[in-house]
Amino acid sequence: MDSLAFRQLHLDFHTPELGEPLASDFDRRAFQETLQLAAVDSVTLTARCHHGYLYYDSKLPARHPDLTFDLLMEQIAACHEVGIRAPVYVTVGWDALVAAQHPEWLEQKPDGSYFGHDVGQLRPGWKKLCLASPYMLYLKEQLADLIRHVGTELDGLFFDIVWQDACYCNHCLALMKQRCVDAENEQEVFAFAKQVAADFKQEISRFVWELAPSCPVFYNDGNMTPDLRDSLSAYSHLEIESLPSSNWGYQHFPVAARYARTLGKEYLGMTGKFHKGWADFGGYKNRTALEYECFLALALGAKCSIGDQMYPDGLLQKETYARIGEVYRTVKKKEPFCRDVVPIVECAVFYQKSRQKQAEKISAALSGAVRMLNEAHIQFDVVDQTADFTIYPLLILPDDVCLTSDLSAKMDAYMAGGGKVIFCGQTALTGTLAGSPVEASTVSEYEKEYFKVGTEPHEHIWYGRGVHAEPCIGSRTIAELWRPYFNRTYQHYYGHFDAPPKEQSGFPAIVRNQQASFFSHPIFTLYANESPRIYRGCVIKEVLAHLGRQIVESQAPSSADLLLNEQKKQNRYLLHVLHYIPEQRARNLAVIEDGMPLFQQEITLRLPKMIKHVMLAEAGIELPFTEAAGSITFTIPEVSGHGMVVLTYEASTDLGGA
Numbered sequence: 001m002d003s004l005a006f007r008q009l010h011l012d013f014h015t016p017e018l019g020e021p022l023a024s025d026f027d028r029r030a031f032q033e034t035l036q037l038a039a040v041d042s043v044t045l046t047a048r049c050h051h052g053y054l055y056y057d058s059k060l061p062a063r064h065p066d067l068t069f070d071l072l073m074e075q076i077a078a079c080h081e082v083g084i085r086a087p088v089y090v091t092v093g094w095d096a097l098v099a100a101q102h103p104e105w106l107e108q109k110p111d112g113s114y115f116g117h118d119v120g121q122l123r124p125g126w127k128k129l130c131l132a133s134p135y136m137l138y139l140k141e142q143l144a145d146l147i148r149h150v151g152t153e154l155d156g157l158f159f160d161i162v163w164q165d166a167c168y169c170n171h172c173l174a175l176m177k178q179r180c181v182d183a184e185n186e187q188e189v190f191a192f193a194k195q196v197a198a199d200f201k202q203e204i205s206r207f208v209w210e211l212a213p214s215c216p217v218f219y220n221d222g223n224m225t226p227d228l229r230d231s232l233s234a235y236s237h238l239e240i241e242s243l244p245s246s247n248w249g250y251q252h253f254p255v256a257a258r259y260a261r262t263l264g265k266e267y268l269g270m271t272g273k274f275h276k277g278w279a280d281f282g283g284y285k286n287r288t289a290l291e292y293e294c295f296l297a298l299a300l301g302a303k304c305s306i307g308d309q310m311y312p313d314g315l316l317q318k319e320t321y322a323r324i325g326e327v328y329r330t331v332k333k334k335e336p337f338c339r340d341v342v343p344i345v346e347c348a349v350f351y352q353k354s355r356q357k358q359a360e361k362i363s364a365a366l367s368g369a370v371r372m373l374n375e376a377h378i379q380f381d382v383v384d385q386t387a388d389f390t391i392y393p394l395l396i397l398p399d400d401v402c403l404t405s406d407l408s409a410k411m412d413a414y415m416a417g418g419g420k421v422i423f424c425g426q427t428a429l430t431g432t433l434a435g436s437p438v439e440a441s442t443v444s445e446y447e448k449e450y451f452k453v454g455t456e457p458h459e460h461i462w463y464g465r466g467v468h469a470e471p472c473i474g475s476r477t478i479a480e481l482w483r484p485y486f487n488r489t490y491q492h493y494y495g496h497f498d499a500p501p502k503e504q505s506g507f508p509a510i511v512r513n514q515q516a517s518f519f520s521h522p523i524f525t526l527y528a529n530e531s532p533r534i535y536r537g538c539v540i541k542e543v544l545a546h547l548g549r550q551i552v553e554s555q556a557p558s559s560a561d562l563l564l565n566e567q568k569k570q571n572r573y574l575l576h577v578l579h580y581i582p583e584q585r586a587r588n589l590a591v592i593e594d595g596m597p598l599f600q601q602e603i604t605l606r607l608p609k610m611i612k613h614v615m616l617a618e619a620g621i622e623l624p625f626t627e628a629a630g631s632i633t634f635t636i637p638e639v640s641g642h643g644m645v646v647l648t649y650e651a652s653t654d655l656g657g658a
Contacts, residue, residue: 008305013046023314034617039328043083052097093161094126156216179652198230200368205234238267246277269297288372292580299576347394365398368528375558399424399522425467435515437475466521517542595641609649619642
């Protein structure tokens with residue numbers, strides 16, 4: 001049963017001391033009317049901000065010096081009066097007040113300098129507090145004070161900036177010594193830091209739930225990775241912070257949401273109202289972009305959240321909330337078709353737990369694999385090593401996956417049970433798969449090589465270094481690898497780019513057997529970076545070689561999202577069709593200004609149930625359809641931005657199919 005609200009607002013209020021009354025223009029009725037204008041049903045309100053201040057009537061010294069009334073409780077009361085939930089925001093890792101008063105609690109790099117958010121236009125910025133320091137006791141004191149103060153009105157706690165860097169402060173060094181962690185070993189220190197963060201979450205949840213047993217709790221570190229597994233029991237639900245016009249980009253949320261939905265928790269997608277990122281005052285995201293970000297969240301089984309930051313005077317900007325309301329009133333109409341959904345999938349992409357904190361939100365390899373499948377309208381999840389592989393007939397390993405002994409054993413068991421795998425040469429260098437179509441892989445001497453598919457007369461370039469591998473007996477070479485005349489050097493170069501292909505290398509570029517397909521080069525990373533269409537075509541050909549027909553077949557463009565869910569209680573499937581195209585109009589960010597219409601889209605679905613009715617969801621228009629060989633075909637006359645097709649089935653029928 002859904003417990004998260006569908007239309008949420010995340011209201012930051014990170015406000016330094018200004019020397020004038022804070023929120024002096026706050027008016028309960030105006031606050032309510034503005035939120036109702038935005039059609040929100042939950043608002044996350046700030047209790048403790050990055051500046052380290054408290055926004056309620058506390059006796060603790062961190063109470064904001066400019067606050068003359070109990071702002072938090074006024075806001076909570078205003079929300080509850082009109083039926084809006086009001087969970088509470090608490091900063092953790094950034095606290096400017098504590099950083100100034102207790103520099104010994106800050107994370108330190110090996111050279112003694114501090115970790116912090118102090119780059120580019122954000123200089124000066126926040127300094128990062130160490131979660132292994134006595135800071136936890138300070139935080140607990142404030143948490144206990146907050147929970148007592150809010151009492152029965154507490155709807156939840158959102159903890160922000162909850163991660164641990166590779167810290168070498170005195171507290172961490174002492175704890176490392178106690179736990180026999182080698183402080184000279186970088187990988188051990190990274191693993192230690194992640195365990196510190198996981199232990200912190202477990203302890204804070206234990207502390208909170210002793211005081212407020214039913215309080216929802218979430219911890220945010222700005223990403224959604226397999227590291228979450230170490231502390232998943234400390235979460236009541238998941239919130240995917242993903243502002244695509246900031247440093248997340250439009251490739252992040254599809255990965256994070258497809259992964260989050262495999263973890264057994266309710267989840268929401270959090271974007272922002274800002275043209276760029278957090279607290280971009282005066283920057284307003286285009287309505288169409290907000291639509292896409294919210295509708296994509298619904299299609300991926302998530303609830304919606306839009307971030308804003310309140311001005312110091314306590315007023316909400318009508319322009320912002322009118323725009324949010326335009327989107328959220330549409331979301332409200334779509335909600336009945338988005339409750340209690342489960343995705344229909346045919347394969348999975350593997351997401352490996354990182355050995356250190358990545359500077360990028362997701363790797364190029366993972367992004368490239370997800371993009372390829374989504375553009376081909378394949379239905380898939382993103383899974384980690386803890387997942388049950390056997391429910392997926394095909395598993396795709398992005399080319400940055402390392403075959404550890406544990407993963408190799410699990411993969412071998414999966415393949416022994418009939419599972420199929422697609423992987424790349426870089427992965428083959430790290431270990432072996434029992435069902436691999438190649439053996440004896442070595443790194444290629446060439447920075448770039450070429451390949452020819454089948455009997456095609458023309459070659460295609462690999463935009464990066466790959467491996468040379470020997471095909472196993474019984475495998476089939478799909479594409480041959482060609483070597484160039486030479487590598488480009490200052491002493492030996494050819495034209496503007498690279499030397500052309502000279503001859504076959506004797507090694508395969510793509511090879512397949514009944515259980516696996518192998519690519520000699522890091523095709524997913526190269527697709528993320530360069531996007532040759534031939535790369536996607538080659539991967540999808542291998543996907544279909546192992547799957548047969550895909551669940552969703554269409555001539556819709558690769559820029560369209562086609563996502564299939566099921567509402568079992570209502571005996572129906574929901575096909576979401578979205579067509580919005582992010583454009584790199586600015587140097588540093590993509591924007592969406594228009595939803596691109598699609599006309600007369602013929603869709604064929606392979607479904608295990610006998611379909612009774614096909615209908616355009618919001619319009620209520622019945623669509624004619626035909627059935628043949630376990631498939632159903634219908635035509636959508638028009639999709640403007642986002643459309644949903646409802647396919648109602650006979651509860652007792654099961655045709656086998658997907």
